[in-house]
Amino acid sequence: MTRRHTTTLLTCCTALVLGLGATACGGDSVGAGGGDQALSGQTITVAGVWSGSEQENFQKVLDAFSEKTGAKTQFVSTGDNVSTVVGSKIEGGNAPDVVMVPQVGVLQQFAKKGWLRPLSKTTEKSVTANYAPVWKKYGSVDGSLYGLYFKAAHKSxxxxxxxxxxxxxxxxxxxxxxxxxxxxxxxxxxxxxxxxxxxxxxxxxxxxxxxxxxxxxxxxxxxxxxxxxxxxxxxxxxxxxxxxxxxxxxxxxxxxxxxxxxxxxxxxxxxxxxxxxxxxxxxxxxxxxxxxxxxxxxxxxxxxxxxxxxxxxxxxxxVVSGGDAAVVLKDGKNAKAGMQFLEYLATPEAAEVWAKAGGFLSPNRKLDLAAYGDDVSRATAKSLVDAGDSVRFDMSDQxxxxxxxxxxxxxxxxxxxxxxxxxxxxxxxxxxxxxxxxxxxx
Known part of the structure; x- marks a missing residue:
């Protein structure tokens, strides 16, 4: 059970069981502004631990990306054992394009196994501009940036x-x-x-x-x-x-x-x-x-x-934190479109979608705190962002x-x-x- 920095543990057991192995395709779109529909006809598969309300809220982010780019999306709930599930999918020739990784240690494991693509220069530029350097550090292995921290937790x-x-x-x-x-x-x-x-x-x-x-x-x-x-x-x-x-x-x-x-x-x-x-x-x-x-x-x-x-x-x-990092798998059938999805996740526009839905904190400094739906969420988000480079990732997760x-x-x-x-x-x-x-x- 890897838990801890997400609210995966907070959903009821029934929702978790139903979520395991389930897929959810893009439904009603959530407005994300215009877009060039450049990915129309393409499908991106995203895997992560989320189920229940977390999965529903992340789907809103996926839907916003679909409206912006024309891409279809499919979410696969892995349950807590991300490493085993993703490894079996790679071996079976059915690798997802993007994985939301909940632990620094797992991200490092994936990179060292050669499963990941380094993130694009566009994403890296956004991370450098919009995030405290510590988040880039936790997403990097041997000097290459592989993970974009989209969702964070404040554990202090x-x-x-x-x-x-x-x-x-x-x-x-x-x-x-x-x-x-x-x-x-x-x-x-x-x-x-x-x-x-x-x-x-x-x-x-x-x-x-x-x-x-x-x-x-x-x-x-x-x-x-x-x-x-x-x-x-x-x-x-x-x-x-x-x-x-x-x-x-x-x-x-x-x-x-x-x-x-x-x-x-x-x-x-x-x-x-x-x-x-x-x-x-x-x-x-x-x-x-x-x-x-x-x-x-x-x-x-x-x-x-x-x-x-x-x-x-x-x-x-x-200020101790945790978080879920988006990574792109080399063996994904549509990794190029997956890379464009991460470019979207690096923007405050993407973070705003989930911030409005609730149950979410973003380490993105450019996200307007007004996007959060209540004063307490705004206070925790501000504390996390204001901590800057002094934030440290959950030690046991490393x-x-x-x-x-x-x-x-x-x-x-x-x-x-x-x-x-x-x-x-x-x-x-x-x-x-x-x-x-x-x-x-x-």
């Missing part, structure tokens, strides 16, 4: 019930220590401060990454993400110690560590925004808003709001899947062990290093 947002904080008499904090202090005040008022989705190990990696980025800075974050820095480094132990202060404080976590380990991500959102709340705050990405709104009827900005993940130990407030992306092993499992018993950060750091060393050796 702490979501809260305004009523809960108001009743406790606290305001959104600016530092990590202030956040823990505010949590104790919320706890004293009758609700637990936080709910933690410890059943899903990926949420724990996100907690760690925000703390580490703020404490140690982008350069050390990059070194740890690529395993140039060992997990036994003192900076890792320090971040784990900081995280452990939260994990072992029974006043702060709803139901304590045992309940946290039995709470999945949707359940953690329910404990704050559901009909019987047990906590005032939940940390996760901007996609929390979708669960609070769609599953529990909360009005975003009124019944549910966020504050930025606060600065730790005097460092800058972190790691080999055996370490950073597999249930029951590696980082997910070890951080669950740490949540269960946070008394020895140095010991967990050593186990993380052993698992990382094995995974990075391949």
């Amino acid at each position: 947002t702490v979501w809260y019930s305004p009523d809960a904080l108001s009743q406790a008499g606290v305001k959104p904090p600016k530092t990590y220590e202030e956040m823990l202090e505010a949590g104790h005040t919320v706890s004293d008022s009758g609700l637990a401060a936080f709910t933690v989705a410890g059943q899903d190990g990926w949420t724990l990696t996100d907690w760690f990454e925000n703390i580490y980025l703020s404490q140690s800075g982008p350069d050390m974050y990059d070194s740890l993400a690529t395993h140039r820095l060992k997990w036994t480094d003192a900076s890792v132990v320090k971040a784990l110690t900081t995280l452990g202060k939260l994990f072992k404080d029974k006043q702060l976590i709803s139901g304590g560590q045992k309940e946290a380990l039995n709470t999945d991500f949707p359940g953690s959102v329910e404990k704050v925004f559901g009909p019987e709340p047990t906590a005032g705050m939940v940390y996760e990405g901007d996609f929390v808003a979708g669960v609070a709104k769609d599953q529990f009827g909360r009005k975003i900005g009124e019944d549910a709001n966020f504050f930025p993940f606060p600065a730790v130990d005097g460092g800058p407030a972190p 790691a080999p899947a055996a370490f950073g992306g597999t249930k029951g092993v590696g980082e997910w499992k070890l951080l669950q062990d740490f949540l269960r018993d946070p008394s020895d950060p140095k010991d967990i750091a050593g186990k993380l290093e052993s698992a990382a060393a094995k995974a990075y050796r391949g």
